[in-house]
Amino acid sequence: MSKITFACQQCGTVKTIYENKNQSFKYCSRRCYQLSRNAVYGGKVEIVCKYCGVTKLVPHKEVLNGKHKYCSIRCANLDQNKIPPQESNHTCYYNGIKFRSKGEVRYAEWCDAIGLKWEYEPNVFKLPHCNYIPDFYLTDFDKWVEIKCDINDKEHKTREFMKTHSLDVLFRKDINKIRSGLDYGWKN
The missing domain is CATH 3.30.60 (Wheat Germ Agglutinin (Isolectin 2); domain 1)
Incomplete structure (x- = not known):
């Protein structure tokens, strides 16, 4: 193998190395290469x-x-x-509204299909130890609806809110009934 001598374009150091077809002879070290690239591209x-x-x-x-x-x-x-964009990262979109779960989207679709007027998370309620945001408000029935596909830390908030407001809680089985087209009967 033959040797080649070159001057580093970054620091000017003269270096003699064995020639390699795959190697460029512009910089004496990886550090000089990176400094040069950073100077060019910031x-x-x-x-x-x-x-x-x-x-x-x-x-x-x-x-x-x-x-x-x-x-x-x-x-x-x-x-x-x-x-799919609607099911990515636990966030779902329906009619331009960002929902927190697919179950909430399915419920909103069902409400639209049967003509129920609804609002998604319209109010924040101050409870003694925390804030609570019910998922849906059905304007025609003056009723709040909470979608619970999984048990989570909001359980105590839901119970506290139910003491003073009319709230229906729908679980995964209820959402599956809605999804399969079965009628869901409202309790008055």
Whole structure:
């Protein structure tokens, strides 16, 4: 193998190394290469997410390698249809409203299908030890509805709210009945 002598473009150090076809002879070390790239690109470059349009600073090397077209893995998956937008990240959208679960979306769809007027999380109620936001308010019935697909830490809030307000609690089985088209009877 033959040797080659070159001057580093970053620090000016003269170095003699064995010639390698796959190696570029511009920098004496990885550190000089990175310093040079940072000087050219400022270390990071601004990209615009291909899916949501958000701008984000990312390392220039990843942009040059074609790795960064999105602001997050979630946006990449959504753009490539790996996860449906309505069911991603526990957040669901229906008629432009952001819901916290698929069960709430199914209930809203059902209310619309049978002509019930509803509002999603219209009020925050101050309870003795916390705040509580019921999921739905049915304006025609002056009734609150809470969707409970899973037992969680909101259970005590629900019980506290029920002491002073008319509240129906629907569980997963009720949502499944609604989804399958069975009639749900309201208690007066």
